[in-house]
Amino acid sequence: MDLQVLDFPGGKVAFTSKMQFISETSEKRVPCYRVLDDYGQQIEYDCSAQVNEELAVKMYTDMVTLQIMDAIFYEAQRQGRISFYLTSMGEEAINIASAAALTNDDIVLPQYREQGVLLWRGFTVQEFANQCFGNKVDYGKGRQMPIHYGSNKHNYFTVSSPIGTQLPQAVGAAYSLKMDKKSACVAAYFGDGGTSEGDFHAGLNFAAVMEAPVIFFCRNNGWAISTHTREQFRSDGIVVRGQAYGIRSIRVDGNDALAVYSAVREAREMAIKDQRPILIEALTYRVGHHSTSDDSTKYRSMDEIEYWKMSRNPVNRFRKWVERNMWWDDKREVELRNDIRNQVLRAIQTAEKCEKPPLSDLFRDVYDTLPSNLHEQESQLRETIKSYPKDYPLDVPV
Amino acid sequence: MATTAARRFGRRLVPSVSRRRFSSSAAGDALQRTQNHPSLNLCSAINQALHIALDTDPRSYVFGEDVSFGGVFRCTLGLADQFGKARVFNTPLCEQGIVGFGIGLAAMGNRAVAEIQFADYIFPAFDQIVNEAAKFRYRSGNQFNCGGLTIRAPYGAVGHGGHYHSQSPEAFFCHVPGIKVVIPRSPSQAKGLLLSCIRDPNPIVFFEPKWLYRLAVEEVPEHDYMLPLSEAEVIREGVDITLVGWGAQLSIMEEACLDAEKDGISCELIDLKTLLPWDKETVEASVRKTGRLLISHEAPVTGGFGAEISASIVERCFLRLEAPVARICGLDTPFPLVFEPFYLPTKNKILDAIKSTVNY
Incomplete structure (x- = not known):
């Protein structure tokens, strides 16, 4: 019997005579994984998942589509044509790149700022518009506010407004995949504010204990409506919580599409192969207001917003990289933007004309x-x- | 929320039960007239139902706190051994996690039978039940549903349970469109209703009268059978007054009926069984016959489900009523320990109300 070790129901723990409290912070903050620098220059990186031309162009196209759709739908709300809207501005890379790294068999449990994931899976601009107008072809039958999308055929669970409730549900869905021995995982999205909910704790702890193949993807965009992360938690963000739950975790630059893509690809491999949850914290910024009901200049500076909108824009950064590779040029850019703009405007007109669901x-x-x-x-x-x-x-x- | 130590208290709750009968074979109950079935207590009947559910559907799961070794009330005894730890398992001590997990599991086409150790501890899961499970089908336009979810929870008085091992929280859940609420009164009812709940395509909260786990013993058919939901049952016929109740309270009400009979009052007793959506028609038909209504439940009277029944029946039978609707229920206090015998809607409280209603 080893007298230097305490053997208790939780395992063996070494004794020490030195009284030492664990510090509330580690000496260095957890670094942030990135692949593209601010100029779209690719930094040497170690990843087997390379993004080829076809994939890169599709990713870029969808990021632009998301941007334009958000901008026009936002305007449509301002004009009183739809009752509410919520953009993913600033988080286009997170949306599209994470979706690109998943397969369509993976089940998505969204929070509500992940419309790009659904877009990537083939949900059309028209289908988005139908939901926002709550017309008779909205799959949700006009019962929920705009942006509460859901699509069974795209394995995208219907959005609900309460924060964090999808997290323990994700574990149940992942457990089902596990029992069915599927080569698929669950991806559950949430924000920095959501990590304060009890359901965040429930979800992560259950996932670790049940060994469920689920990727917890946190979009740490700095703000929960008007609440700064400093008023939300005092930990080094979200990534450090992983270890406390026994979950492998990584922090990634959420405005670097390539980094998000590689991290999610790798997380997916591990989640499925090792049958375990993975936590990803993507650092980003909510460039838009929380929603059309919010004016974020009341609680944060225009300079801060502008900095993230211009200098750290994830779409621009990815475009630079795609252009460096000679896969994209100004001509295609103009064509794409015109095309998408017309598509979105048409979709709005069509959805608006369509009658409401029957009583x-x-x-x-x-x-x-x-x-x-x-x-x-x-x-x-x-x-x-x-x-x-x-x-x-x-x-x-x- | 309770500590683990407080929960362990639950294991001691059962053997000391006494002085309480249960409403068993009732006139018209086909199950009871069939002879030669083994006698089972309510706990074993639940166990048998879970056994059948797991056996007949490979996509069914049973889980919750301490479920693996058989549960603090022993309702899940032997299930993990027979069906494996992957289908019958312990969860962390976290009710919102248990229900949330169950919703996700059910949404993938499984039968998820989640146990909440005591109904008193269901509240951390209230959001998952009210905002998630109940609206899952509706909000998705029927693209998704978690109908395979059944939440089992022992509820009600047990003689010495105090605040946190005694509550009857059914009324909270009866205010939630999208879920069903079911409460059995006896072992054979528990088995048939639980199997119906597990196989029903809607999320259900199933409250089990824990006082009756060991105490209630009756013949329970061994085969796989289901009892209809949203159908009340007249378990005792009468002409002077209608009594409506559910779960363990029915036995108290039955005793009051027997005493009232000695005074020449003929009581009709109805087991509602499903509280949401409830069978108004059966209660209405009975009140049209008797002209009087008494409702009894252990939960506090104010805002209890008795209020809903009373309002509905007054709407439908106003001109037929010979007396105000009587409610004999728990007091509007937290469920007390020493004062439990004072708090409860006991036989004589009911008997008095029967008499005053009939003589109104």
């Missing part, structure tokens, strides 16, 4: 079948509508 959709899908109380309430409501048709919107077919 019966108000009552369906609460349960798999309609219970008697809902039958009763539906007929009562229809009677009321007959008596007071002017009380109700005309664009909802009764």
Whole structure:
């Protein structure tokens, strides 16, 4: 029996006679993995997952599409055509590059600022517009606010507003993949604010204990609405939490598409091969307001926003790299932007003209079948509508 | 939230149960008239249902705190041995994690049977149940659902459970469109209803009357059977007054019915079984016959599910009612330890209310 070791239910721990508290910080902050410098110059890096021309152009195209879609949908809200919107400005690389590193068999549990992931998977601009207008071809049947996308055929779970609730759910979904011996993982996205939720703790701890193949992808964009990360936590960001849960983790430059791509590729390999969760913290910045209901100049400086918008723009940085490789030029840039712009404007017009879902959709899908109380309430409501048709919107077919 | 030590207290809750009967074979209960089934207590009936659920669907899972070794109430005994640690397993001590995990598992096409060790500890999971499970199908336009999720939780008084091992939180969940709430009254009911819940394509909260785990013993058919949800049952016929209840409270109400009978009052007793969505028609038909209604539950009277039943029946039967609807329920205090016998809606409280309602 080794008397220098305490053998307790949690394993063997060495004794020490030196009383030493572990410091609340490590000497050096965890470094941030990057591959492209600010000028789009590729730094020597060690990664088997190379991005070829076809992939790079698709990634760049989707980043631009996301940018333009966000800008025009945002304007549409300002014009009162849709009720709400939320952009991913500044986080285009995170959205597109992480999606590009996954396969379509991987299950995505989004927070709400990951529309680019769905775009990458083939959800069309028209489908985005349909959801934002809540028309009858919106898969969500007009029941949720704009940006609450979901698509079964794209393995993209429907967005819900509560923060962090998707994290323990991701573990359950990943456990199912594990039991089915699928060569796939779950990717769960969340922000820096979300890490303060109990569900963050629940999700990470369950994933570690259940050995579930899930990638926890944190978009640390500095702000949770108006709350700065300094008021959110005092740890060295999110990445250091991994070890406390027994989860392998990495910090990556979220505005470097190549770095995000390689990190997620590698995380996916490990998650599936080793059947374990991986935590990725991507450092980035929310260039846009939190949503159309927010004015972020009330709590942060214009200079700060401008710096991230211009000097650290992830789309520009990636473009420089793609251009250096001679895969892209100004002519294609102009064509692409015009094309996407027209596509988005057309999609908005089409979605706007489309009628709303029928009244019966108000009552369906609460349960798999309609219970008697809902039958009763539906007929009562229809009677009321007959008596007071002017009380109700005309664009909802009764 | 309780500490582990407080939870272990649960293991001692059961053997000391006494003085409490349960509402077993009732007139009209087909299950009970069939003879020669083995007698089981409610705990074993639950165990049998879980056994059948795991056996008949390879995509079914049972998990929760301390589930692996059999659970603090022994309801999951032997399941891990038979079906393996991958399908029957312990989870970390975290209710929101248990339910969230169950939602994700169910959303992938599995039957997820999650155990919350005591209903008193379900509240950390309230957000996952209310904002996630209940809206999963609706918010996705039926693209996704977590209908395979069943949350089991022991609820109710047990004689010495105090604040945190005694509560009846069903009313909170009856306010949530998208989930079902089911509470059985006896072993054979528990088995059939639990199997229905596990196989129902909607998320369900299934509260088990823990006082009856060991105490309630009756014949339980060994085969795989299911009892219908959202169907109440008249377990005792009568003409003077209708009594509505669920779970363990039915036995107390039955005793009151027997005593009332001695005074020449004929009581009709209804087991609601499913509280959401509930079977208004059966209760309405009974009240149309008797003209009087009494509802009884252990949970505090204010905002309890009895209020909903009362309002609904008054809406439907106003002119037929001969007396105000009576509610004999828990007091509007936290569930107390020493004062439990004062807090509870006991037989004589019910008997008095029956008499005053009939003589109104």
